[in-house]
């Protein structure tokens with residue numbers, strides 16, 4: 001899944017993001033999001049960090065949850081709004097142009113689930129630590145944190161394979177967008193450090209993509 005680096009190019013043309021990501025991931029991301037949101041129960045309050053065009057948001061709303069999606073990219077949010085309206089789910093989803101840095105404005109213990117798909121890899125180390133700390137604060141006791149994202153493999157050989165696949169894509173993406181994504185380092189350790197217990201972790205074969213379920217004690 002090293003091709004996720006190319007999502008930065010897709011984000012620069014939000015209208016092509018959804019079809020592009022589907023081609024890049026051969027539909028795998030849909031299966032990941034379906035699995036991740038299977039932990040959400042009817043009527044729960046869910047916060048989607050970096051909701052983009054609403055892919056994960058829609059899965060959660062289909063579970064009859066009340067979802068708030070936040071993102072800093074207004075064009076991605078415009079497309080999310082359209083998709084949500086086409087799916088007749090506007091009554092279950094509120095979208096806000098807002099960054100993770102503003103999570104301090106959310107009420108403590110007000111969500112059952114805080115989730116994120118492919119957003120942590122766009123955050124700095126400090127933002128990741130801050131976001132996880134805030135996620136813990138705003139979650140109710142026994143609330144869940146659900147994350148799907150690109151991670152740095154633990155083993156040296158897998159890190160090397162990952163780097164070899166990714167390097168040309170990083171250069172290509174940087175030439176077009178002047179930005180890049182970072183694979184998230186030591187996510188399980190960061191989750192523990194923020195005070196969560198880990199419920200489950202699923203890694204792909206080359207260990208560069210994680211699906212993580214954490215729980216607030």
Ligand SMILES: C[S@@+](CC[C@H](N)C(=O)[O-])C[C@H]1O[C@@H](n2cnc3c(N)ncnc32)[C@H](O)[C@@H]1O
Pocket residue numbers: 007011049050051052053054055056070071072073076098099100101116117118119122123
């Ligand atoms: C690769 S997209 C994924 C979007 C969506 N979650 C999905 O799976 O289709 C990452 C999203 O994170 C958003 N993002 C990046 N930094 C952010 C921040 N600091 N706060 C909130 N959203 C952010 C981007 O604008 C982008 O829409």
